[in-house]
Amino acid sequence: MGEKNVSMAVDLGGVRMKNPVNTASGTFGFGKQFEGFFDVARLGAITTKGCSAVPWAGNPAPRMCEVPSGMMNTVGLANPGVAGMVEQFGDYLAGLEDRDCRVIVQAAGHSVEEYVAAVEKIEELCPWASGVEMNISCPNIARGGALVGGTPESAAEVVRAVRPRVHRPLLVKMAPVRVPEIARACEAEGADALSLINTINGMSIDVRTRRSRLSKPTGGVSGPAIHAIAVRMVWEAANAVKIPVNGMGGVASWQDAAEMILAGATSVTVGTANFYDPTCASRVVDGLAAWAAEQGVADINELIGAVEC
Amino acid sequence: MTAVATGLHDVVVASNEPVGDGLMRVVLSAPTLAAKIAAGQFVDVEVPGDASEILRVPLSFSHADPDAGTIEIVYAVVGGGTSRLAAMAPGDATTIVGPCGNPWPLPEGASRACLVAGGVGVTPVVACARMLSASGVAFDAVVGAQTSERLWGVEELDALGAGRVEVTTDDGTAGRRGFTTDALAELLADGSYDVVFTCGPEVMMAGVARLCRESGVRCLVSMERMMCCGFGACGTCNVAMADGSYKSCCKDGPVFDAEEVAW
Numbered sequence: 001m002g003e004k005n006v007s008m009a010v011d012l013g014g015v016r017m018k019n020p021v022n023t024a025s026g027t028f029g030f031g032k033q034f035e036g037f038f039d040v041a042r043l044g045a046i047t048t049k050g051c052s053a054v055p056w057a058g059n060p061a062p063r064m065c066e067v068p069s070g071m072m073n074t075v076g077l078a079n080p081g082v083a084g085m086v087e088q089f090g091d092y093l094a095g096l097e098d099r100d101c102r103v104i105v106q107a108a109g110h111s112v113e114e115y116v117a118a119v120e121k122i123e124e125l126c127p128w129a130s131g132v133e134m135n136i137s138c139p140n141i142a143r144g145g146a147l148v149g150g151t152p153e154s155a156a157e158v159v160r161a162v163r164p165r166v167h168r169p170l171l172v173k174m175a176p177v178r179v180p181e182i183a184r185a186c187e188a189e190g191a192d193a194l195s196l197i198n199t200i201n202g203m204s205i206d207v208r209t210r211r212s213r214l215s216k217p218t219g220g221v222s223g224p225a226i227h228a229i230a231v232r233m234v235w236e237a238a239n240a241v242k243i244p245v246n247g248m249g250g251v252a253s254w255q256d257a258a259e260m261i262l263a264g265a266t267s268v269t270v271g272t273a274n275f276y277d278p279t280c281a282s283r284v285v286d287g288l289a290a291w292a293a294e295q296g297v298a299d300i301n302e303l304i305g306a307v308e309c
Numbered sequence: 310m311t312a313v314a315t316g317l318h319d320v321v322v323a324s325n326e327p328v329g330d331g332l333m334r335v336v337l338s339a340p341t342l343a344a345k346i347a348a349g350q351f352v353d354v355e356v357p358g359d360a361s362e363i364l365r366v367p368l369s370f371s372h373a374d375p376d377a378g379t380i381e382i383v384y385a386v387v388g389g390g391t392s393r394l395a396a397m398a399p400g401d402a403t404t405i406v407g408p409c410g411n412p413w414p415l416p417e418g419a420s421r422a423c424l425v426a427g428g429v430g431v432t433p434v435v436a437c438a439r440m441l442s443a444s445g446v447a448f449d450a451v452v453g454a455q456t457s458e459r460l461w462g463v464e465e466l467d468a469l470g471a472g473r474v475e476v477t478t479d480d481g482t483a484g485r486r487g488f489t490t491d492a493l494a495e496l497l498a499d500g501s502y503d504v505v506f507t508c509g510p511e512v513m514m515a516g517v518a519r520l521c522r523e524s525g526v527r528c529l530v531s532m533e534r535m536m537c538c539g540f541g542a543c544g545t546c547n548v549a550m551a552d553g554s555y556k557s558c559c560k561d562g563p564v565f566d567a568e569e570v571a572w
Contacts, residue, residue, distance in 0.1 A: 029542040036314030036540075049544070057555055062535050064545035068361045071537060075544045078555065223363055252363075275537040276355070276364050278406065279317060 006292040007299040010044070012267045013192030013244050014169035015102050015131040017044030020261065020300060021285045024248050024271030025050050025106040025135065025173070026075065028281075030089035031096055034274070038282040041099035044267060047195075048085065048093070050108035050135050053117035055081035065204055065213040070223030070250070071272060072202055074216045077108045077138065082121035094128035102130040104171065110138055110148070112161045119165050132166050134158070137175035137198035147175050152185035159189035171195050171246060179233045180240035187241040194237055195246040195269070197230045223272040224250045231263050238264020238305055252280060254287020261288075264305040313408055315540040318342045322401045323379060325394075330458035331386045332429065333395050334371075340378030342407050346370070348436035349413030349531060349564050352380065353406040353539035358393045365406060366390035367539050367559075369433040369508070369531070371465070380405075383461055385429040409539040410563045413437045415444055416527060419503040423496055424450040424466070425489050425517050427509020431462040433531050433563075437506045438469045449473040449502075451492045453509065457483035490516040497524045504529065507567075518567035528567035534558040 008019040022045040028034060031046045040046065058078025065072050080088060082105075093103045105122050109115035115134060122132055136149030136158055149155040149172070159172060169192040174182055176197040183194055199220025204213040212218070230249020238245045247265025251257050252273040260268040268288075270281040292300045320339040328334045346352070353365040372381040386395045397403070413433075422441055426434035431452055441448045449472045454460040460483050466474050475492040476484025485492065490513065496502070497520055507517045508531035521528035536546035541560035548558050549571040556562065556569075 026544065027542060033315075033540050033542045036316040058544065058547065060549065061547050062545075063547060064535055064537055064543070066362060066364055069363065071364060073537075073543070073545055078544050078547070224360075272363070272537075275543050278538070278540075 006289060006297060008289055008292070010266050010301060011244070012045070012131070012169070012246055013171065015045060015104060015193070017102055017267060018100055019044040019285050020267045020288065021257070021281055022104070022246060022267050022269040023047055023274060023281055024269045025133065027271040027274045030085060030093065031103075032089060032092045034278060037278040041096060041101040042282050042285055043101050045102035045104055045130070046096065047104040047133055047269070048106055049079055050077055050106040051079045051082045051085050051118065051122070052077065052108045052114060053082060053121045055079065055084055056108070060215040062213070062215055067202070067204055067221060068225060070221055070225030072204055072214060072219040072221050073199070074214045074219035079108060082118060082125055086125045090126070093126075097128045097130065103128065104131040104133050105129045106133045106135055106173070108135050108138065112158050115158055115162050116165060119162050123165065123167060129168065131169040131171055133171040133173050133195055134162055135173040135198070137173060147177070149175050149182060150177055152178065152181045155182045156185040156189050159186050159191055163190040169193065173198055174237070176200050176229070176233055179236045183237040183240045187243050191243060193244045193246055193266070194241065195248065196237055197226070197233050197249045200226050200229065222250070224252055226250045227256055231259050234260055234265050235263040235307070251284070252277065254284045254291060257284045257288055258291050261300070261303050262305070262307040266304055313345045315406060315409055318405050318407060320403060320405050322397050322399050322403075324399055325397055328383060328461050330456070332383060332459060332461055333386060334381065334383045335394065335397070337380045337382070337405070338378055339380045339405065342405065343373045343378045343380055344375035346373045346380065346408040347412035348440040349433055350408040350410050351433070351539070351563060352382075353409055354394065355404045356390045356393045356397070357403055358396075359389060362389050364537055365539070366394065367409065367536055369436070371432045371435040372439060373436070383429065383432045406539055410559050411561075413440060413506060413529065413531075413564055415440065415446065416504050419446055421502050422446055422448040423493065423502045423505045424448055425493055425505060425507040425509070426450070426462060427453045427489055427513040428455070428459070430507075430509030430531070433508050434506065435462050435465050435469075438466050438471065442469045447472060449475070449496055451475045451477065451489045451496065453477040453489035453513070454483070455479045488516070489513060490520060493517060493520055497521070497526065500524070502526050507531070514567070515572040518570070518572060521567060529564055530567045530570065531563045532558050532565060532570070533563070
């Protein structure tokens with residue numbers, strides 16, 4: 001029914017995706033882990049696990065627990081480092097680009113210096129990457145654990161430091177706080193796109209042992225439980241800036257993805273659902289195309305921000 | 310290491326019956342997986358019925374039968390997921406992700422093994438016994454449980470050709486009263502084992518590992534962790550190693566050499 005005629009390509013701040021579907025950092029490994037489930041190259045893009053300049057061990061177990069309609073994690077950005085990622089998955093990721101699936105490499109850090117070191121490594125070792133996503137939702141160890149991107153000023157500081165060193169599209173993965181102000185601060189410093197939301201900080205207590213159910217007092221809540229909050233924050237960000245928004249948070253179906261697009265997301269990212277429904281992102285590709293056709297548009301871009309409030 | 314990619318498989322419940330107090334045995338018709346999965350690997354089961362519990366349930370299996378196309382899982386009913394699984398009836402359909410993790414390795418030249426199972430850890434141990442039996446490796450076994458009502462696997466191990474099967478229970482209602490490590494210490498005194506395979510509560514496996522180290526016998530342990538995916542994407546199932554690093558229970562394990570693990 002005309003489905004084939006809908007153009008699904010989107011431009012996420014210079015990352016040209018054949019369809020709007022992306023995967024969230026930390027939920028999709030380095031892509032290769034999903035090849036046994038579906039042809040990963042069907043996706044518009046994938047975002048790698050966040051990598052730092054040197055390997056990080058991450059936090060002790062337990063790193064996860066379940067909460068109603070969601071889960072919590074305190075992985076602590078465990079990663080093999082940029083060089084380790086390239087050694088293990090560089091050929092696969094370069095091949096994915098050749099298969100017309102964009103690869104966005106996420107940079108992790110706890111300080112301006114660590115972000116700079118991470119993006120410099122990515123620039124050096126990942127020539128195939130279509131984009132760099134900087135995760136500024138991490139605790140800043142030098143500042144007592146306050147979020148690196150927790151205020152417009154601190155977010156601006158780190159984007160300003162990294163921007164001149166990234167010679168390809170730069171996405172900023174925002175913390176789910178003070179969204180319009182921080183979105184504008186990142187845009188002003190030259191971010192090409194915004195990714196949101198990251199997990200929402202939460203706490204879960206075992207009432208018998210009186211201990212946190214994670215190895216740390218708090219952790220990030222993700223999954224369907226946070227979807228409505230995420231849609232609201234994507235809508236706020238999209239209304240605050242001119243650069244495109246990569247929307248995520250509890251997306252587990254094409255309907256959830258369509259909501260994100262209507263709220264103003266240019267691309268939409270499947271996260272926690274990858275863990276329990278590993279073919280979800282592939283089905284979202286098909287579902288969005290059918291939905292766009294049903295909506296009677298010629299181009300999916302016509303539906304971005306098309307919510308009527 | 311398995312060369313088989315982890316994938317998604319449609320399955321149907323063939324039978325699902327209690328085998329003890331809080332212990333169930335489900336047989337899944339899983340023809341696309343039964344021939345690919347090896348002893349020591351595990352599966353991640355979608356248990357429908359409660360949209361508020363989103364994650365799959367990772368479970369070890371006791372028998373994968375490629376001819377029948379079935380996978381047998383003996384599981385403890387401990388939470389929401391396993392409670393809903395216990396309520397599934399023959400004919401109910403769901404999906405499983407698998408094979409997850411790596412098989413039990415069979416050390417080169419091993420001719421005599423001992424298996425040590427605690428609680429529902431008996432499930433992958435019975436799968437291991439089947440592997441040993443098929444490979445012509447002689448084995449004894451120790452099976453421990455809280456009470457006789459929660460004991461499973463003794464008949465299966467006997468049928469698979471175990472030389473001796475020692476039973477221990479915490480309350481003495483079956484076999485000897487005490488822990489698996491008490492029985493293992495006596496068996497190890499014979500000095501005839503090349504390798505020990507164990508799965509059970511972590512404190513028990515730590516004790517088994519210590520006894521094996523003292524006896525100079527290699528020990529392979531099957532670890533358990535909370536996890537989100539089962540195929541190396543989430544990074545939540547870390548196991549602390551003796552060298553201070555972490556390894557992934559699903560991707561690098563679940564079987565580890567006991568000497569690698571930080572107990």
